[in-house]
Amino acid sequence: MAFLSALTDRGRRVEAQRSWPRIVVDAATWRQAIAGLAAGEATLLGLWSDGEAIHMALIAEAEILVLSLPAPKRRYPSVGLSHAPALRLERMIRDLYGLEPEGLPDARPWIDHGRWDVSQPLGARRRAPATGAAYAFLKAEGAPLHEIPVGPVHAGIIEPGHFRFTANGETVVRLEERLGYVHKGIEGLMAGAPLERAARLACRVSGDSTVAYAIAFAQAVEAALELTVPQRAVLLRALMAELERLANHFGDIGAICNDASFSLMHAHCGALREQVLRTADACFGHRLMMDCVVPGGTAADLASDRTRIIRKLIETVRRSFPELVELYDETASLQDRTVSTGILKPELARQYGAGGYVGRASGRAFDARRTPGYAPYGELEFEIPVRKEGDVDARVWIRVREVEQSLALIEQIVGRLPQGPVRGELGLAESGNESREGLALVEGFRGDVLAWVRIQRDGTIAHAHLRDPSWFQWPLLEAAIEGNIVADFPLCNKSFNCSYSGHDL
Amino acid sequence: MRKLLFKSLLQAPLTERAPPASDEMLAELARTLDRTARRKLGRSLSIRQVDAGSCNGCELEIHALSNVFYDLERFGLRFVASPRHADVLLVTGPVTHNMREALERTYRATPDPKWVVAVGDCALDGGIFAGGYACVGGVSKVIPVDLHVPGCPPNPTALLQGLIALIEKADTRAG
Numbered sequence: 110m111a112f113l114s115a116l117t118d119r120g121r122r123v124e125a126q127r128s129w130p131r132i133v134v135d136a137a138t139w140r141q142a143i144a145g146l147a148a149g150e151a152t153l154l155g156l157w158s159d160g161e162a163i164h165m166a167l168i169a170e171a172e173i174l175v176l177s178l179p180a181p182k183r184r185y186p187s188v189g190l191s192h193a194p195a196l197r198l199e200r201m202i203r204d205l206y207g208l209e210p211e212g213l214p215d216a217r218p219w220i221d222h223g224r225w226d227v228s229q230p231l232g233a234r235r236r237a238p239a240t241g242a243a244y245a246f247l248k249a250e251g252a253p254l255h256e257i258p259v260g261p262v263h264a265g266i267i268e269p270g271h272f273r274f275t276a277n278g279e280t281v282v283r284l285e286e287r288l289g290y291v292h293k294g295i296e297g298l299m300a301g302a303p304l305e306r307a308a309r310l311a312c313r314v315s316g317d318s319t320v321a322y323a324i325a326f327a328q329a330v331e332a333a334l335e336l337t338v339p340q341r342a343v344l345l346r347a348l349m350a351e352l353e354r355l356a357n358h359f360g361d362i363g364a365i366c367n368d369a370s371f372s373l374m375h376a377h378c379g380a381l382r383e384q385v386l387r388t389a390d391a392c393f394g395h396r397l398m399m400d401c402v403v404p405g406g407t408a409a410d411l412a413s414d415r416t417r418i419i420r421k422l423i424e425t426v427r428r429s430f431p432e433l434v435e436l437y438d439e440t441a442s443l444q445d446r447t448v449s450t451g452i453l454k455p456e457l458a459r460q461y462g463a464g465g466y467v468g469r470a471s472g473r474a475f476d477a478r479r480t481p482g483y484a485p486y487g488e489l490e491f492e493i494p495v496r497k498e499g500d501v502d503a504r505v506w507i508r509v510r511e512v513e514q515s516l517a518l519i520e521q522i523v524g525r526l527p528q529g530p531v532r533g534e535l536g537l538a539e540s541g542n543e544s545r546e547g548l549a550l551v552e553g554f555r556g557d558v559l560a561w562v563r564i565q566r567d568g569t570i571a572h573a574h575l576r577d578p579s580w581f582q583w584p585l586l587e588a589a590i591e592g593n594i595v596a597d598f599p600l601c602n603k604s605f606n607c608s609y610s611g612h613d614l
Numbered sequence: 615m616r617k618l619l620f621k622s623l624l625q626a627p628l629t630e631r632a633p634p635a636s637d638e639m640l641a642e643l644a645r646t647l648d649r650t651a652r653r654k655l656g657r658s659l660s661i662r663q664v665d666a667g668s669c670n671g672c673e674l675e676i677h678a679l680s681n682v683f684y685d686l687e688r689f690g691l692r693f694v695a696s697p698r699h700a701d702v703l704l705v706t707g708p709v710t711h712n713m714r715e716a717l718e719r720t721y722r723a724t725p726d727p728k729w730v731v732a733v734g735d736c737a738l739d740g741g742i743f744a745g746g747y748a749c750v751g752g753v754s755k756v757i758p759v760d761l762h763v764p765g766c767p768p769n770p771t772a773l774l775q776g777l778i779a780l781i782e783k784a785d786t787r788a789g
Contacts, residue, residue: 222711224714239711262695269665292712294746298746299744360674398771433618609670
């Protein structure tokens, strides 16, 4: 905290930003912030550009601060040079906007695969022939080593990405990821989009977290425009968010066991997931609840007779899930695969600010619902499960415990749902002559989603940045797999379950 | 585990009746399906799924086809790990430029006869992602498409209707 307030004093406060403060700083203060990050005095929440400046969001304890460094010469002191979690974000910003991070040790492009006919598509927009030049993977050298290329098209029904393994016999010596295959140019599509279209885009950054993204985007917009959301909508959003968490955790627990060839768990968890999705469909009209949360409130309301369906779902899960947990816990052949596999060290989880089950299984007790916290979670009771082992097993157990917490949360929400409207006025006319900015941090099933928006006078989006939790989890998968056998990679990968689409944007 | 397995034996199955094939999709297929090719393959089709830039929403619902409620395999349809084993490519997403070559290569790796089913609104014409620098905008701009299943994402029933239409239409023509 002291660290953030010291920084705040050295910058100029931006009036347009309404929620967490944003300050414009000089290069010296920027470097001071980098030193603080490297020393662990704050955690990096996000790094993005609007083409003019570079913005860095930090969190320390429960306070968030955004630092902005104007980059008229299209250069800025690299954060990644001293603080590795920023590396890939800086490479993406360079690819899209052409802002050069001075001193960045990695000159390779990240999202730009040389296939767009244009370089720096959101910056200088130079024509560039689509060559699809080869990517220079990092070398691991030695007589017994061999490389295994995997992807972008994988064996299962999963998203595309490339994994380059260097193995010594069965043991993984190095894994290097290459991502960006599903880059859809969402930041570019957001610019100039009316709010409604932008909200729909936000819902499609990562389909499995569509509710979390919708809430994050809506909260950022509401902060910018100083809107109040009706209490019923606040609770309905949390209800949807917890249903989404339940569905994904069931899917993950089953899929992790399936990757250890234990398909019985997969079948039972799949049935539970399906029941959650059907409940969501019956309540809100869409199985994934896409486009159900909108700036100002929710697009869907819960009919009064539907709470019965939700209570029935909770009953079903409470009856059948403990048996599955027992099955997981008591099957030695399954435990043999998950315990002590793919260990992520707590120190790395802390340094990267790894969110969700990845962080919480490695001792990082961070949950955006609690810190910094947002409505309605302050008035609801729930615990944040934390473990220290950092292996696949711990990531399974965090999910198991979170299922129990989500059930309790849903019960509380249904019990206190007030009557009333679910959508407030957007009130764009009152936004005056200035552009407005807002920031929000929302806990999805995978971890914290950061949303930052700048809204123009006419109510369209000037710029929006949505940062998936995967940005700070993908690099850790590379660390967690080291020294494990190649055959355990699917297990480790599924236990992380990072989003490709959310990362690639 | 024994307890759980025993209980499953006594319980009624969760699997539901198959939805009827969608008329609209049958009509679409009537235009595209090759009779002789169908005769060779019978009623069993191997499907290779390719994500060409989706938000992963479609993948979630395609996954759901394998759960006990929909149980895709009872129709002779199954997902395979390689395009070289596949009869059908199930393609999602607006086709990003970064995935274009991988999609083309996957198509070429799939032996003839083969069909392509484009899944989701953005697989039709890029949908909400159309118009940017990053997307080609629709599967049919890259490889020939036989059937399109709309939806954002299409639910498992819609996906099943499409896939059943694919088998049935072909089957009646072959017979």
